[in-house]
Amino acid sequence: MTYEPGDRIRVVPAGKPGHVRTPSYLRGKSGWVEAVIGPFPNPEDLAYGLSGLPARNLYKVGFKQVDLWDDYEGQAEDILYADVYEHWLEPGEGGTA
């Protein structure tokens, strides 16, 4: 499934061993697609000498900091952006950020 800017998403809450480009602090967290960066060979396969093909779509994903950390010190508007591959995303709750 592909996503558009503004789509609500959730980061897949799975664990995966080995070389992974989605940090654990984002797993299971909800945010939105800020931008579509484009397709890249999957780095999680490239790391093991594989082709990384088919290429995976990479998205710039936004999260409200207060949704990531219970004790966040800062503004409610503060945002964390991370670049997340499509296979780590699933549709989230409706609406846009």
Next chain:
Amino acid sequence: MSEHHPHEETARSPYAARIRAIEALLLEKDVLTEPEVQDRISYMEARSPANGAKLVARAWLDDDFNELLLSDGKAAASALGMDPEHPAEFVVVENTPTIHNLIVCTLCSCYPRAILGRPPDWYKSFEYRSRAVREPRAVMREFGFEPPEEVEVLVHDSTADVRYMVLPMRPSGTEELGEQELARLVTRDTLVGVSVPLAPDHPIPADA
């Protein structure tokens, strides 16, 4: 070890010794050649935060270049004679009176090396990597800078195939300065976002 041994510095650090041993093995097994190793060293040494400062100073003086830098970082770097070629994208994010950007790589030490060379040691530290995403304002405070409370802090975790650099705001009182003078106000830490450019009356730092 002889005083004049060319690898004398290996005595200083176990990591350096390990790298030397790996390098020697790769050469011995013909995985790499000596010229390839030298090319790579030259590549890294040709890149430094001075490149970033130059991009920033030009962007402050030239609106068209500013737009290019924010829309196509590699094209902007090429336009100033730099070699931005790298498989990863190079994206520049802009600080404004209401937005302050901070860059981190929590997973390793992704950094726009093709432009800025090697990252500072603290950028690779576990402490910076874990705290910059969780308490960015406290981290910046420890670097001696705190964005005003009403400014939104945007943290960019370079988790994948994009490398980020911050375009800081031009300090006030710099209207009369030329490009080279402006570039000297842009420190390496400014380009990561843990700091802001020096004030124009700040003592000029020695060349890094």
